[in-house]
Amino acid sequence: MSPSHQLPKNYDIEEVERRWQSTWRDEENYFDPDSQKPRFIIDTPPPYPTGNFHIGNALNWCYIDFIARYKRMRGYNVMFPQGWDCHGLPTEVKVEETYGITKNDVSREKFREMCRDLTIGNIEKMRATMRRLGFSTDWSHEYITMLPEYYKKTQASFLKMLNAGDIYQSEHPVNFCTRCETAIAFAEVNYVPRTTTLNYFDFDGVEIATTRPELLAACVAVAVHPDDERYHGLKGKKLVVPIFKHEVPVIEDAVVDPGFGSGAVMICTFGDKTDVYWWKEHDLELRKAIDRQGIMTATAAPYAGMSSEECRTAILRDMQEAGILKRQEELEQRVGTCWRCKTPIEILSERQWFVKVHQDEILESARKISWTPEHMFTRLENWANSMEWDWCISRQRIFATPIPVWFCAACGETVIPDEADLPIDPTVDKPKTPCPKCGASEFIGEKDVLDTWMDSSISVLHVTGWDGTNKPPLFPAQIRPQGHDIIRTWAFYTILRAKALVGSQPWDQILVNGMVLGEDGFKMSKSRSNIIAPEEIVGQYGADALRQWGAGGAATGSDIMFNWNDVIAASRFQTKLWNIFRFVMGHLDAETENAAPVTELTDRWLLVRLSDTVAEVTAAMEGYQFDRALRTIREFAWNTLAADYVEIVKGRLYTDERSRASACSALATTMDVLCRLLAPIIPHFAEECYHNLTGRSVHGETWPEFAYADDTARRHGDLLVKTVAELRRYKHDKGMALNAPLGHVTIYAPEPVDDAGDAGRALAGEVQWSVGTPRLEEVVSGVNFNMAIIGPALRKQARGFMEAVEALSPEQLKNPPSTVTVNGEEIPVPAGSFTPKVAYRVAGEEVDVLTLGDVVVTIGHSS
RNA sequence: GGGCUUGUGGUCUAGCUGGUCAUGACGUCGCCCUUACACGGCGAAGAUCGCCGGUUCGAAUCCGGCCAGGCCCA
Incomplete structure (x- = not known):
């Protein structure tokens, strides 16, 4: 398929994002159990199905999706599962409110059914939001903790810890809510x-x-x-x-x-x-x-x-x-x-079930995990050290995983089911055999149910394939992404449970994200009415803009204030990128041309800068510094590519010269690499561009490993770009239009530069590169110090030295003496410690002179 | 009260392994419709980098104290 040259003038966010979301197939994101690639398993948080996927979730999932997409491109077999942590009081309360009942007004089974129905509906709503945000979720690895295939594992984990002596029942004071009973x-x-x-x-x-x-x-x-x-x-x-x-x-x-x-x-x-x-x-x-x-x-x-x-x-x-x-x-x-x-x-004081908390073991596990940001570990440490009681895991509620035990009505013995029979509800099911202690066959089922954290703290076991007995085949997971608000619960309990059930730490790394604050700087809450829903942002600016806000709004791990400006800036960046892309596509017509050798200075310089960008973005992604990654890409696309490169090379692209092929080739490479760099952060936009460019999906491509070294191109290109920018400013200062003809320009550089005529075309003038310095009258007007040399070399004498240098005559500044006198002492002048500020005056011909470091530019007035 | 964390132009933010003139965005002001882009370009104004003290030739950056905010907890 040949690239389209007729791209629409405007980038229609809504249309493009919807189109790709309906084109992409879920299977593309599935974890491949037969793959030989290295695994990358994410222990995704299972949100509570409230029905609203809020902006805090959105930030968390943006990070996860950046990682999942990046790791896939890096050749990992990624598992990005999605769980739903269903049980718990909020749903019970909601059901009671909705139907105007209390939990005791209907049967336990009926009440559970009402809770399940409400939950299923809420999950459906949240899935829709997640899909609209473009997350590359592996929907084949979705789990719902209220369903039997999950909670039977919760029950199995309970029995395993009970048998190991890590769970016990005891009459002990507990925190008790008399309203929720x-x-x-x-x-x-x-x-x-x-x-x-x-x-x-x-x-x-x-x-x-x-x-x-x-x-x-x-x-x-x-x-x-x-x-x-x-x-x-x-x-x-x-x-x-x-x-x-x-x-x-x-x-x-x-x-x-x-x-x-x-x-x-x-x-x-x-x-x-x-x-x-x-x-x-x-x-x-x-x-x-x-x-x-x-x-x-x-x-x-x-x-x-x-x-x-x-x-x-x-x-x-x-x-x-x-x-x-x-x-x-x-x-x-x-x-x-x-x-x-x-x-x-x-x-x-109540009879309750408890999990033993072994602080030392938990901290030992936690230390083996790599924490990002590091200081978040301290929070876990402080929490662990301040725990005074064991973890009370029994609840006197209904919508939760039943505690799978019975008590013998005759002797009180605690009777547990066969693991093969799980899941069970002891208030309904009966033991298959008589009481092993007294032989009686009357039992009382345990009515208490489990704390919902008992469900979610085995999420990592579930996704790594735990069958309730042995070490899961894919254990441990590579990363746990979560918020810092649940370090003391989800992270803490998961580490505890992994240690108790499998004997080691659950993940290699944990990435802790911050909270999203409202535009007023406070936590979002209904009472402050500062809540912003993801749908609101997506509706106005699209998923990619929201994702850019997530990436760039703040450093990973710190709290982030929601800010419409950032979202607007993000969508403008997409507009800018789209225009760059449109321009480039308009010039890439023959396939052969796009693969031509890159020969010209400006083009080679672009590739040098692109290579720098790839290295920087890769390092940022590896360290989960999404803000740095995005900033680097923006800087490259907006300044280096659009403002510097395209403006200089434009003229050449309009010609038929053979050197044009070099530019096309450099641009084709650049756009290809740029799309790949953008793919994890703005998947829709990257896909739209990349598909136009190559006909393929960018999400099936590998991460760019583009490296291009050319010191000459870097040096000369920097010089060229700086000079052209300076001359544009010169034009502007003179009140000239940027395309107005410029007089004869001579650029005196330290070495010969061949710019293939780019500077001349970019400036609409005759530009000549020359070596050395023009014959100008030099007037020394001051001195520039290089503190990086003076400081270390002279230490305490630095200040005196600078004063002494400033006192030198213009002639001495141009030809520095080998020593200067500081406080009556002769001290050597360190090489490169200062350069004279030189102004140029020209006696004869009427020219303007610009100086840029060691480059001198003369501009004739003849035009 | 404790732990962790933050405090940078009007607003948000980068830098924080110390090196002359502190990054970017939004906003403000001026100029420019230059065949990708006015959702753009060029330029200007605007910051004693929370306050005080210390280390250093030199600190937004390191150390101490104070003040203020956030989160988690008592």
Whole structure:
């Protein structure tokens, strides 16, 4: 197919992008299990199917797609899977809202079905956005965690860790949301500021300050600081709890803050995390005053049956009446809330399932992974070192992976299914054999379900082909791309699980991306109404412009503020590129010409610069510095190619001279390479151009390994470009049109230059290259210093040296003495430490003179 | 309160393994429709590189302190 010469004047983003998206076939992106190529497996994040693929996702996926496309071109067998992390509270809440029900109004199975239906619809919407953004997803490796083929692996992983002793059940204080009626992990607790009341009251003669009077029934001790003189001698005494009349001990503990309240604190099971610490540390009793629904228990009689709020009011009133409430103060505090429903969490002691957290093993694994940016590792390290409890993995919800165990109704033995029978739902299915301990055949299925991170933390095992038993054949993955907000969850849990299940680290590298902030610099949120949807950007400027914003908006890893200007600039760059391409295509007509030898200076210079660009962009892509890659390409295309090269060589292209073939050939090579460099970042645009150029798809091509060395061309070409630019500026300064004829120009260069007449055509003048310097009257007007030489050579004397040089006569500046006097001391003049600033005056002929470093240009006025 | 991180012309941003005049984009102003491009070209104005101190002949760049923002956590 011969290249089209009739390219449309305007680049129709919408049309071109849609056309290629419907032309490309999914199979082109499939991972090839039989390939001999090196593997490159990406542990893509499985987003929560909210229905909106938001701009933060878009940034993350841009990075992933740049990498996937680049690695394919580098000859890797790339797997770019797509998962969906379906389970969890948000969907349950959404379903409850949508149908106006609570989870208990319908059967568990019916409720799950409603959640699944909602999720499937949401996935569909998000897939559509992803396709519109042009991601080269491997849809043959899509996984959906709520479907049996996935969650049976979650269950298998649970059983494997249970058998290995890494999972256990225990009654332990956990963070509990009484609205959602489920335990939640620390990772799901948000701490928000609020104003509360600090109540001072008399506690059997000791003044206590508390923010949680409703927990008085759960009081198990009073604690003071060991050095607090106000309470000396109190340790070991028993105090009687007001209203409830049970006795509690007084203990001393250094964690008590003597400056807070009265310096004496009542320990309740449990008001906050510190209570849990004291409770464990001092082996105190457990008094449960609040239940799972947030209702006061019998322990809190006479307040039993009240909500904790009602109880609080009632107790304060009763204290007031009893005359023991001394005073109340306002207090700013941070309270833990459920990340989903914002309800303040309670700490309840519950039978729960836990995963053992071995900090050392996790950090050891994490250190074997290459972190980009490096400092993100520190976040994981800090989180790991600050974990105090094991990971609570059980949830009292419905839409999640069931915990695959039963309890024997007779003896209480925990019974687990055969792996071959997975997945199971123990609330529906029954064990196939009687209880191995007592032989009974009545069982109670575990109703608790798994934390959704138990699903997603085996994503890497799933995509590398785990069958639930052995090491996955493709393990480990090469890269994990993810945001820094989920380092403590997804990254942390995945490293933990990979170590527990396979025994090593899950990936070779982790690439951490930043968050997308709104145009106002704040995190995007509905309440700030600063949300920008990807569809909005794509609708106006197209996927490639959004992708350029993703690549160039900020350095990889740092937070990036959304900015319409960047998107607009991106689309302008495409317009510019399109015009360059159109121009070039208009001149490439004969196939033979495009393959002609590149002989002329300007053309060879272009290839030298192209070669530099390839090296720089390749290095940037290897280091995931997409901003640097894009900047380098833009700089080359806009300045080197369009502004410098095309402007100079244009004239030659309009002629029939044989040297024109050299330019065509250089341009054909350049456009070919440029399209390949652009392919990962702007796949639609690159494809449109490349297809016009070659008739083939750029995405099936290899990454350019173009190397072209020609020192003479580099030197002379730089000179030519600089000189032509200077002369154009000269014309502009003289008020001349750029195509207005210029007088006779002589360029005096240090060596002979053959520009094939390019400068003359570009400037519409007679240009003659000459060697040496013209016979001009030179006037020294100053001096230029080279600090890079002076500094290291003279150190402290540098300043004095420069002053001494400035004091030299013009004649001496032109012919420098071998030494100068600095502070009475003769010091040698380092070679190249300065050059005189020279102005030229011409006595006879009337010419203008331009000087550019060691090049002198004379311009005659005859025109 | 802790950890990590950032602070560069009106706005956003590069540089941050120290070297004379600090990158680019958007915006502003002036000139130019030069056979690829006015979604363009040329040029101008605009920055004491958060503040203070230190190291150095020389610091946006290294060190310390402070101030401010962001993220994660207590």
